[in-house]
Amino acid sequence: QVHLVESGGGLVQAGGSLRLSCAASGLFFSRYTMGWFRQAPGKDRDFVASVSRSGGSTDYANSVKGRFTISRDNAKSTVYLQMNSLKPEDTAVYYCATSTFLSYERTSSNPNDYNYWGQGSQVTVSS
Numbered sequence: 001q002v003h004l005v006e007s008g009g010g011l012v013q014a015g016g017s018l019r020l021s022c023a024a025s026g027l028f029f030s031r032y033t034m035g036w037f038r039q040a041p042g043k044d045r046d047f048v049a050s051v052s053r054s055g056g057s058t059d060y061a062n063s064v065k066g067r068f069t070i071s072r073d074n075a076k077s078t079v080y081l082q083m084n085s086l087k088p089e090d091t092a093v094y095y096c097a098t099s100t101f102l103s104y105e106r107t108s109s110n111p112n113d114y115n116y117w118g119q120g121s122q123v124t125v126s127s
Contacts, residue, residue, distance in 0.1 A: 050070065
């Protein structure tokens with residue numbers, strides 16, 4: 001059974017940094033694309049970042065480019081989201097997700113491409 005568990009969220013002032021982690025179990029982690037999404041109250045779940053199985057390819061939403069970095073450690077079955085220069089509009093519940101059917105070294109911004117999701121981690125950025 002696949003489990004994704006996020007950690008590292010919290011309250012931070014604008015301009016600060018946080019690092020989210022997502023530990024995976026129950027799957028051959030190094031074979032699959034990983035992604036981060038976020039959902040603010042009353043809004044749809046939005047793409048944040050994605051990383052290919054090897055970590056060699058990444059993709060970011062325009063709103064976070066240059067501020068957020070996605071990475072993965074396949075030996076630890078963990079994906080990370082380093083978030084710098086945080087803004088109040090980054091406030092949301094952040095979810096990690098995996099796609100067990102995307103092939104090759106692909107990334108994806110489409111939530112429908114992901115078939116397993118974590119429970120979410122709250123990130124709150126105060127102004």
